[in-house]
Amino acid sequence: MTALAKVPCSIVTGFLGAGKTTLVRNILQNGAGRRLAVIVNEFGDVGIDGEILKSCGVENCSEDRIVELSNGCICCTVADDFVPALESLLSLPEPPEHILIETSGLALPKPLVQAFNWPAIASRVTVDGVIAVVDGAAVAAGRFADDPEALAAQRAEDASVDHDNPLEEVFEDQLLCADLIVLNKADLMTDAEREAVARDIKAVVPRAVKVVETTGGQLDPKVLLGLGAAAEADLAARPSHHDGEDDHDHDDFDTFIVDIPALDAPEKLLERIARAADAHDILRIKGFADIKGKPMRLLIQGVGSRLQNQFDRAWRPGEARQGRLVVIGQKGLDRIAISEAIGSV
Template sequence: MSLTNRGAARIPATIVTGFLGAGKTTLVRHLLENAGGRRIAVIVNEFGELGIDGDILRNCGVPGCRDEDIVELANGCLCCTVADDFLPTIEALINRADPPEHIVIETSGLALPKPLLKAFGWPAVRARVTVDGVLAVVDGPAVAAGRFADDPEAVERQRAEDPSVDHDNPLAEVYQDQLQAADMVVLNKADLLDPATLARLRHDIGGALARAVKLVPARHGRLDPAVLLGLGAAAEDDLASRPSHHDAMNGAHEHDDFESFVVPLPEVAAPEDLVQRLQAVCAAHDILRVKGFAVVSGKPMRLAVQGVGTRLQHAFDRPWDAAREGRLVVIGQRGLDRAAIANAIAAPGAA
């Protein structure tokens, strides 16, 4: 099947799902950088008050990647706002004079794919767009460390053995729903895993899936578009084989277990100073995810910072195009001590 799907009646759409910090934005950016002239539009659903992921993709410097082709939906989790945000956005894209040849949808780390897949059955969309495939991006080292339960049967056994343990952890449910909806699982950050651990992850994830799904290891989300696009899954017609914890609830779900907020980042003398400070804060407050931009003294470039837990990455990505103002999105389970976290980030040694 042609990656561009030229001449087809319906525009192919790829849904990129995955937990917080798995590497979805990095994978999408790599797709844009290697689009080969294809007109790809991206819908990115940022969770939180600050659109960091959309900003990383927008103005990314990729030839042919126009600002108007990056559409950010920041009014809440995409699977909760399908009618209000997603459907009008899709209709606006496909009704352009030069509609995209492929649509990539990057969901937030908290989104359940099933309600989004159901939206492609709406008459106004179904005749014009098809779900080419669902990609579940997995943070290999995080899963290998046992941070999320990816075996529903094992969870039920543990519940029977120890009823005092809360096995309805929404983090685990979201993770499992994303895997079950996938047409391909991308085992990202595979370079951080030894061969035995990678083989174990393949076995464990594959064994937990309801159907045969290809598992592909990746480093920094760098996969050939020919691997990711053109799957021809027509996932909107295959909902029955993609079980969800929330099927009985008609897709209704809550995200009350999560919260996010924005913290101002004071100017730092060196990136290493900020990273060490953030690692201490993340460890002290059990923060799930941080991402944002920082001002470094004497540097014209902004410093992009993102991390999962205490594993942080940073790089100068581009010159500041507005006021030099550092900001950081902090995401975690509800109950974070916002004041203590903000003070610790602003004042070294206060974690």
């Protein structure tokens, strides 16, 4: 089979809270009738991102075409999870015309791209492109490097230099693998910050990769799909900090769940989350809350202490109105203190 006969797949990567799920949701809602499917990989035990996508109600991507993988990073569980998930979608009576794969915010995309060379799927699918979503405001605030220019100079002198901050390695590996970089949340940056972040990104990526600015992940699917990169055949152009390693782990990160009781109003909860994020350096928090008297569930998403909330869909008949939040941070989070600070509302 030629590459043109293969089902194209877009890998959507990006750091925690960059806006990957919002971008995927926008593609689903503006897919112009194309049959789409989604594989979404969660970090943690609660499928928040999959639930967000399933609430779209988009005809061309029904719930049976949204597959959630929560048994670990898909680049680490290729044989057990990822390949069977792809095969199940391809075996549908009306197989998808394009598959979107949303990685967890802690995933390294290159091992996933390599998986497309597995014999079981190599003749059936191709990586149309790797799309890296960047939280521009977070990067402008310096969450990944204190002095990017000094770090770049040090790397140029010593290719074997170690990185003190594992978050930076994850972030850079996502950029280095990308065919398109989406600079999201541009509305939260000044013109000077947008230019500086774009310049720093281009300094990291050694090849010509387009950087596109947006707000709220709003981009025409024509910009994102149909890149025709065949990335699985272009691995040498995608260097990684982890090249040569047999595998990688996520021991540098903690994730846990905080149960939330029903609330009279969300404001108090949001204040407590923001304070806890500042006090305990929480990287990402996401989940749902039950607001008494409201027929819809409240979706809460946060990057650090920057929070967003909206009512995303009605509680289904018979569905337990259980509020739950997933908390993600670097190793050593004080789970008891955070749970007490957030859950005692």
